[in-house]
Amino acid sequence: MYRPELLYEGKAKKIFRTEDPERVRVEYKDDATAYNGGKKGFITGKGELNNRISAFFFDYLGKRGIRHHFLSLLSSTEQLVKRVTILPVEVVVRNRAAGSMAKRLGLEEGLSFPRPVVEFYYKDDRLGDPLINEDHIALLELATRKQVMDMRETALKVNQQLVGLMAEKGVDLVDFKLEFGVDGRGDLLVADEISPDTCRFWDRVTGKKLDKDRFRRDLGEVEDAYREIWNRLGEDVLV
Ligand code: C5P
DSSP, X not given: OOOOOEEEEOSSEEEEEOSSTTEEEEEEOSEEEETTTTEEXXXXXXXXXXXXXXXXXXXXXXTTTOOBXXXXXXXXXXXXXXXXXXXXXXXXXXXXXXXXXHHHHTOOTTOEEEEEEEEEEEOOGGGTOOEEOHHHXXXXXXXXXXXXXXXXXXXXXXXXXXXXXXXXXXXXEXXXXXXXXEOTTSOEXXXXXXXXXXXXXXXXXXXXXOSTHHHHTTOSOHHHHHHHHHHXXXXXXXX
């Protein structure tokens, strides 16, 4: 009998081998962490909501010409994705000041930018994911110059699409983080997840935070906020 092998367990997801070497199964967990594992918790229903929200966003972006790893939903908490090698670079796009950038540069949270700001972070828990620039990426050989250009361009396209989509749903996309992977053919794909764990979403009318900041800052109603995002996307059950 085929026994699924656990390839990797992260803070919010588990990755399993499948019978196809080019595909892996991702299981979204209810576990929540913040501040590089310094704060740990459990958000009931998060795994299911993030699995569905992420699938929805990948599908939406794919239909608009953005290449990603998502293939299909397998269950309420699992999805099938292309197997990729994740580049150790996190790409953050910001439309307003918030979080670490507001703190680093002394900007008032919520300040709206005339154009989006793209940042790169070195994905390394030991170092606490430091902010890096394109020269650091080249020096540390984390990605090629071409991959850096592609990541920047794709991240801005994702931003443009998701800002428009969320605005229609009455939500401001404040910022988000993307991870990229390289598949067996050498193609660069948007990978990991796109969900309230990795984006900041603010209600356009009330300013209410509908994302992981509710967990990070102990604001309560965390699951409700994630569910609100799912409800606004207006989707029925996908599986
Ligand atoms: O914490 P910071 O302000 O740098 O986060 C910017 C954006 O990237 C936020 O939407 C946050 O949720 C996301 N992020 C993430 N994973 C990280 C760091 C940031 O999803 N390790």
